[in-house]
Amino acid sequence: MMKTKGIAKMDEERISQRVLYVIVALSAIVFLAFYLIGYDTPFAGNAAFNAPMLTDLLLGFMWGLLAITIIASIIAVVRGIQRANRSEGVTNGIPARKITYTTYGVTALILLLTFAFGSTQTMMVNGQNFTDSFWLRMTDMFVNSSLLLLVLAAGVVAFGATRYYRKGRRK
Numbered sequence: 001m002m003k004t005k006g007i008a009k010m011d012e013e014r015i016s017q018r019v020l021y022v023i024v025a026l027s028a029i030v031f032l033a034f035y036l037i038g039y040d041t042p043f044a045g046n047a048a049f050n051a052p053m054l055t056d057l058l059l060g061f062m063w064g065l066l067a068i069t070i071i072a073s074i075i076a077v078v079r080g081i082q083r084a085n086r087s088e089g090v091t092n093g094i095p096a097r098k099i100t101y102t103t104y105g106v107t108a109l110i111l112l113l114t115f116a117f118g119s120t121q122t123m124m125v126n127g128q129n130f131t132d133s134f135w136l137r138m139t140d141m142f143v144n145s146s147l148l149l150l151v152l153a154a155g156v157v158a159f160g161a162t163r164y165y166r167k168g169r170r171k
Contacts, residue, residue: 026061034058049126077104110148115141 038053052058080100089097118140120133130136 023065030054030058030061080104106152107149110145111141114144114148118144 034052034054034057039050041051041053043049043051081104084097084100089095115137118137120136123130123136
């Protein structure tokens with residue numbers, strides 16, 4: 001049984017690695033095409049602005065990646081919760097169920113709070129005021145949540161790295 005788990009893990013890693021390479025390659029191709037093919041085309045309404053020819057391709061690619069990411073995230077959360085509920089909650093002395101629920105809960109709480117406290121201050125975009133408070137809050141939410149989650153991740157890594165020092169003090 002252990003051998004098949006190891007093999008399955010290697011296959012998952014290979015698949016994950018190949019998916020990463022495909023996404024990076026497609027991103028590089030789309031962005032290079034965007035910047036190298038007709039990027040300097042002037043905007044018909046105002047020649048001071050560019051209207052790159054492949055803007056629709058870039059936007060479609062980004063929306064596609066967003067949709068795939070949302071679907072993959074939902075599937076991962078559902079599978080993670082199902083696995084956490086199936087196990088006794090502790091794996092190799094690690095409280096896996098608690099970690100799963102805490103991670104999902106903290107992430108959801110951060111998203112909710114950063115949206116609730118997001119700025120709705122008008123912004124100047126392409127020479128015009130942008131006043132849609134929902135999208136201003138959404139933008140603020142994603143920027144602030146990303147920054148906060150990065151700081152939290154760095155803190156957790158630092159805490160984990162000090163494990164051996166903390167372990168030594170207990171003895």
